[in-house]
Amino acid sequence: MKKKGREENRKASYRELEALCLELEARVTRGIMVQQELISLKAELDQELNRFRLIQEFGELGLFRESIQEFGALATEYFIRAFEQPHALLAEYDEKSDMLAVVSTFGFANTDVPAVLPLSPADFPEREGFLLSQQPDTHVKLASLDLEEALAGPLFGPDGAFKGFVVCGQQRADQRFYNPIDTQARHSFTVMATKVSYLLHNFRINQQLKQEIEERRRVEQMLEEKAAELLRSNSELEQFAYVVSHDLKAPLRNVLGFAGMLQKKWMDAVPEAGREYLEIILKEINRFGAVIDGLLAYARFSSRPPKERQLVDFNKLAEKVQAQIYLAIQQCRAVIKVHPLPSLPADPQQMEQLFQNLITNAIKFTPSGRRPEIDISAKPSGSEYCFTIRDNGIGIEEHNLESIFGLFQRPHASRGYEGSGLGLSICRKIVGQHQGRIWAESKGPGQGAAFRFTLPCR
């Protein structure tokens, strides 16, 4: 009895032990599974961290792309890296054409990708990334990409404007090796898409700025070239004018000398009509001489830079000029009123010439019978002074206000008055050489005129 009882006890304890062993084994295998689940969770966390590291890296590199193609290639490559998918596509929206044009693709070598995606901003009421299969309409519209599943998302810029679209996913054949897309990745996909859209926005602004700068540079360069060309041709022209005038002077002096001798010694032998012709000849020679003198003066101003500037007292200068043309003033009983004028750095001789030309013109172009009234004043204007010499002369037609400063320009109204047509050209040259501007104002013929010019204070 005792022996049997012991055997039963032993059997019972063996069964218990076996059960215990099985329980322990089961616990261990459960432990293995829990451990594996934990490892999977850690792996997901690693993957998410890696995505954010890549997004950060992309943000830094994306700033320095030279072209939109380069930017697109970088963006699609980083989507591939971050989301471990075989295909990615980036499209940019052009508001003007209302088209979503494909900028860059990755992994679509065996797929006919359209140049423009048949999507519009209205297809994206939400800003978040989404699984393509969850938006059947969009999935159908993108059927040509042959994507079985993908993460997709609209791109909205910092200004809230729709910028484009990005998609990253797998085709049916890829599912052999690629795991199903993790829906948890939608959040980081949205972050990455936002990064892309902001960079795309910045890229376009930078590009626009670059283009504007480029255009400005181009125009500036063109202007510089034109200015240099003008300077060169002016200089050549002035040199030519100087040489021509100088060489014309000598034969003209001979003609004048012989004509004078003819008038003095042989006048009695010349018939009445001949004497009249001789007078015309002498008059024309003098006029021609005056033109040549004008040309010479103009050429001289052009070819020689102004002398070192001195402080010129324009009150004294006005007095000096009035003294020089005293006879002309007296002859026509001109009234010249000089308001207080400033003292400014300038070439005294050129300023003297400028005042003489302008005052003489004011006197000269007053119709006979009218007493010339000339008013000279100056007003500060910013960093310069603006001088005005106003007269009550014949006035200037509006269309001639600018042309009168050209060489030999004599408006129709002034044809009855003597002059070479060079005085105002010389004035413009002088003022230009002093970094100033000169222009004329007139209400029209018979209304008088005002000549204004500026000179810098320093």
Added chain:
Amino acid sequence: MLHFYSSSNGQVHSEKAMQECLGNALSGRGQEVYERPLLIIIHTTIGHDFQALLAAAHSCCPNATVVGCTCAGVIGVEGANESMRALGLMVVEAEQEGEFGIVFCDNIRGYNSLQKAREMARELKDLLPGANMIHLLASGIDIAADRALEGIAEAFGPELPVFGGTSSDNLRGISTYQFVNRQVLERGAIMIGYADPTLGVVMGVHHGNLTIGQPITVTRSEANRVFELDGLPAWPSLMRKLSLPEDSQPGPCIPVAGLGELLPAEYHQAYDNRHILRAIVKVDDAGSSFYMPVDCPEGTQLWITQRDESLIFAGLGRMLERLADRVSGLQLVAVFHTDCAARGRAMFNKIAKDEIIEKMQDSLMKGQAIPWLGMYGFGEFTQLKGRNFFHNYTTSIYALVRVEGG
């Protein structure tokens, strides 16, 4: 004399990835090196465009021989990369002709592994009679790796060191690929023979799993195919034991479904473990039987195993110490490295994995820049006490050193 140069990257554009890798590996070697008859060994993860990689390699180095295989991740001096598009390569430059040679075959399976390996080994022996080590890269799905090692031993004898690994995909266990010049094979094997008398290889191998519970007995099998365990259909019964669905695919189960097999006692100390591990990569279409990477006769006892964190780290440390002792005083030339695919992100988080890789590289390189090419594969060919073994779930290091005249 052979010279080695390595590089790896995570560039996703396949052509650029290859150009960048070759450029980095050969930087400072001048333009003419690209024209030399180099050997380029590549490891790539499954997402790259293989044809584009191979075309780019040939375009950069028109006279090179290009070989390699897919893996679950590459390991280089730059660290480990298990993304879908990672690339690592080792460029081998020979001073003289005939210092390396390659042979390859296609369609190597469990049933013909011995025959195919024997033929290749004989071919290699004819091609490179002075071969003093073999670098073996083979299909990782259904090769009988121990039979392949026997085939090599028949031609070269059992002493010739064989190292390398079997290719893998991204732990899905669907397909793995091997590369020979412009060819992409799906069930191929490549033997690279090195015939440099100044070169030796020092190997280290380690795994960190412990067996648990009672053994399971193989009650019906045929070569490397196991039909029954303890009288029950093999795969469903194993899945039940692991509390996994019976219709599970083998790939995702690799990290937890490692089986232990008792090693002969003389190897216990060298291995730092009593059991050698086996990974199941293929299950028959009916989901009933499974294929082991080695022959598994009836009566074989197998154990379910569990990874042991302390053994993983402490054991790795001990293995590295032993390895460092053995290479001490020798000039380290290059390191090849095969890690089990399950020892990557399926087992460790990034920080732990980086720490392990860094530990391995630091203890061997000691601050020097030594070319390093590693892969996460399905299995590892590594010697134990001078005998060639096929392993799973291990870290296997193959340190190439100058043994004479170096």
